[in-house]
Amino acid sequence: MTNLFDIIPSGFFNCLSSGSNNRIYADCLLVIYEQYDREITYRISRSRIRDALFAYLLENHIILLEPDNEPTGERNYNETANSLIRRFCSREIGWLEEETDDATYEKNIIMTEQGILLAEFLQKLIKPEREEFSSYIFNIYNILQNAEQWRRNPYVDGLKNIYRNARLLCRSLKRLATFIKKIIERMVKEESLESLTENLLDYCDGSFVREYARLTKQQNIHIYRSFIKGKLDEFLNNPQLNQLLTSGCALEEELEEAKAKEYVADMVLSTKGFLVEDYDRIMRDIKHKINIYLQIAVGRARFLRNREMDMRGNVEQTLRYIVKEMDMIDWKETIPKEMHSLFTLDKHEFIDTGSVRYPRKPQAIQKETVIEIEEMTKEDIEKAKKAQETEAYNPYAKEKMKEYLEHLMGSSNMLSCENLPLESKRDLLCALSAIAYSDEYGYSVHLLDGYLDAHQMLLRRFCITKEDPK
Secondary structure (H helix, E strand, O other): OOOOOOOOOOOOHHHOOOOOHHHHHHHHHHHHHHHHOOOOOOOOOHHHHHHHHHHHEEEOOOEEOOOOOOOEEEEOOOHHHHHHHHHHOOOOOOOOEEEEEEOOOEEEEEOHHHHHHHEEEEEEEEOOOOOOHHHHHHHHHHHOOHHEEEEEEEEEEEEHHHHHHHHHHHHHHHHHHHHHHHHHHHOOOOOHHHHHHHHHHHHOOOOOHHHHHHHHOOOOOOHHHHHHHHHHHHHOOOOHHHHHHHHHHHHHOOOOOOHHHHHHHHHHHHHHHHHHHHHHHHHHHHHHHHHHHHEEEEEEHHHHHHHHHOOOHHHHHHHHHHHHHHOOOOHHOOOOOOHHHHHHOOOOOOOHHOOOOOOOOOOOOOOOOOOOOOOOOOHHHHHHHHHHHHOOOOOOOOOHHHHHHHHHHOOOOOEEEHOOOOOOOHHHHHHHHHHHHHHHHHHEEEEEEEEEEEEEEEEEEEEEOOOOOO
């Protein structure tokens, strides 16, 4: 078995080890790698590499010290850039190679194969590439769908390519299943209720959700699985095709005929096993983790909402104080009878499970505050009463809708929708409100065939019947 350190130079990782100028060396390697982006080869003149390093050192005000075995002192940026090139080109490091052009005698810098792989690895660590999971499934389907593309060499152009895409998808989904917790925690990291809400919205609109949705909807494997499975079975069951695959494998992988046949069968079975069974298990695990972590995020949002003294919390605290004070006084004697219904603040008419609020530790009062209360005149009190009555008036209240429906039905026990006044939007709202409250005061609504068109709304035909009192 070949060892990694039998291939790379002995000091290949020395520049990245702790205690060295590892941050500077890593940045310089990426600066050099970027110079080759628009070139057709990894060969550039030495002066261009030196100028790029010079610009980086100057911009970041970096001057490296002399090595320990040389006189200590500062060097200028140009000398530092040349020193870095010599260090990277040394046999001990081996990131670069220097050669002289035979025609122009110009010195060129070549990135070694290991140096290129190291630079690409550093780039992926800094900014991982976003993978499009659904593309792997579509590539497998596309290869099997177009047999003419791999008919000449079914092993290299067909099976090996399919196997490669299946393995890439398998590794990508395993990484996603392993690190999905960190991805979501990073997305829903909260500093306040507002920031958590923004992070959740960004997550829902983000690229990860779009890619995952394409994998589960547009490019769902269930669309292609039956076709893929049938074609993979053909690789084993078709003697002529299986022989071509075996011969191609023996030639490409340098195996004996019997070994090549087993190798092909293993590739087909492992690919089919992943797409048919393992894929579903991984996807179920990912979906389960997404649901758990998002529920945790929602729980955090509720905790922050209850913990923070926002406007809603202030309103709730004020209402509790008012109810407490009203219980201590005989407020019904001081408020006119017709306004009693406006002050039933503790009437829990619409309570549900979402209304449950868990106790919390009250905040300690550290500083006493004094608020001057302005005494209201009789005129101010009358204005406040009228304003309160105006604000509290609801033309579609439950009691009014009961009277409205009783007036329309009269002595009859049934009222058809055709007999309801629907000439104005107010009539339409009255009819809808009466239906909404009908169950509470002894009426039943029965749906009929057909629809009514009323003020740009399409309503199902119905009739209202009065239930017999029991």
